[in-house]
Amino acid sequence: MIKSVGRLYGLGIGPGDPELITVKALRLLQSASVVAYPIADQNKQGLARSIVLEYIKPKQIEIPLYFPFKLECSAQPYYDKAAKTLAEYLQLGQDVVVLCEGDPFFYGTFMYIYNRLADRFPTEVVPGVSSTIASAAVLGVPLTYRNDVYVVIPAILPAEILKAKLAVADAAVIIKLGRHFEKVVGVLKELGLYERAKYVEKATMPEQRIVAIDRVNPSEVPYFSIIVIPSQWQP
Structure with missing residues (x-):
């Protein structure tokens, strides 16, 4: 039937x-x-x-x-x-x-x-495992501790909005990097977050690539790349 x-x-x-x-x-x-x-x-x-x-x-x-x-x-x-x-x-x-x-x-x-x-x-x-969570796992960086405020931010947003969102977060993940990488890096440097930032491409995929952020070629950043800014809290 x-x-x-x-x-x-x-x-x-x-x-x-x-x-x-x-x-x-x-x-x-x-x-x-x-x-x-x-x-x-x-x-x-x-x-x-x-x-x-x-x-x-x-x-x-x-x-x-x-x-x-x-x-x-x-x-x-x-x-x-x-x-x-x-x-x-x-x-x-x-x-x-x-x-x-x-x-x-x-x-x-x-x-x-x-x-x-x-x-x-x-x-x-x-529900499924998000790339934001998977990125933290493959990078080996705990995202949040205790009462940390965590935000997910699309890189496509204007620099001023990126800056405002990041300024109030204890930890963050920036997604959809692609051609917006240099803009995001500029914001991170202005806020003093650049040294904390971790970069990964295509997390958990066969093509996964983890690179020190200062060695990333802006012209080669794919859409499926993420910057993780982990919590500063120390146990």
Whole structure:
């Protein structure tokens, strides 16, 4: 008997290491009829799929969801199209999992799918290991102690906003570095945080790279890079 409608799942699959997927996310991934995942290039499989490729079964239907992720292009029509595509499968009673790097509700693409479909279909979000937490782990630096205030800041913000946010934090992680690296470094130096800053690219992925921040080439900083400013508290 076909179910009236399928269930939609947003699966956090972690920052890159396939072993960092949770037991629950793995179970749901392998039991769903449909596996959907974001791609930024129509000629490539996408990072999310590559993380869990070994877990996907041949009989499962795979749906790449194209999102251009370009400043000059609004992503909203692409989210609308993705939601419409997934709704067709859900209406047929098929369960759909959407793969999300890191955590679905932490700067995750799935949030936009959720906003369009959660009021129409039963939906569950499975949290995942964020790259911010994974970065601290691979760098070997505890992020926070006791009552520290911790912030996560996108590097894309203007320098004055970066400065204001960092000035009130005991510990911080700066994400989405890319072409904003030099701006961020300037702010860190102005606030006296540069010596504390730690840099990592593609944490837990096969291409992971940890470099002393003063040896980073600004022209080669990828989008998936992070600066960690750990707590100063001493036990």
